[in-house]
Amino acid sequence: MDTLASAHAAALWAGLNIIVLLVLAVLVTRQRRKHMVLIGDGDVPALTQAMRAFGNATEYVPAALAGLGILAMAGAMPLVIHPIGFLLFSGRVLHAVGLSRSTGVSAFRTFGVLATWIAYVALAAALLFYAVP
Numbered sequence: 001m002d003t004l005a006s007a008h009a010a011a012l013w014a015g016l017n018i019i020v021l022l023v024l025a026v027l028v029t030r031q032r033r034k035h036m037v038l039i040g041d042g043d044v045p046a047l048t049q050a051m052r053a054f055g056n057a058t059e060y061v062p063a064a065l066a067g068l069g070i071l072a073m074a075g076a077m078p079l080v081i082h083p084i085g086f087l088l089f090s091g092r093v094l095h096a097v098g099l100s101r102s103t104g105v106s107a108f109r110t111f112g113v114l115a116t117w118i119a120y121v122a123l124a125a126a127l128l129f130y131a132v133p
Helices: 003-035 045-073 078-101 107-131
Strands: none
Touching: 003 045, 003 078, 045 078, 045 107, 078 107
8 A cells, every 4th residue: 555645645635624724714813803803703793703614614624634644644545535535625615615604504504514524424434444454
């Protein structure tokens, strides 16, 4: 098994998801500056929305990236890592777009969380598979 190719696959999805986190962090900062709020949400709905979009991503992305890294170290083929990484990335982007546009139920949020959860289930299954020698 080409562990280097697996590491490259995990690195791709880690890099893309970190960019998503950075974009969401910048959106929070923009709202803070716009409304002159240094801490908390200042009862500003737009800031609350931006904070939740960032917060939700930080709740899901780190564990998934750790899992992708462990899969790469365990020798999972890139063909295993890429679909999980794609689902995670797509889910996080969809969810962030949906939450940034509306605090209510939306198709983007729904499909985003479903893609994220499917990625989590696939990741857990793959990790358990590779855990058994």
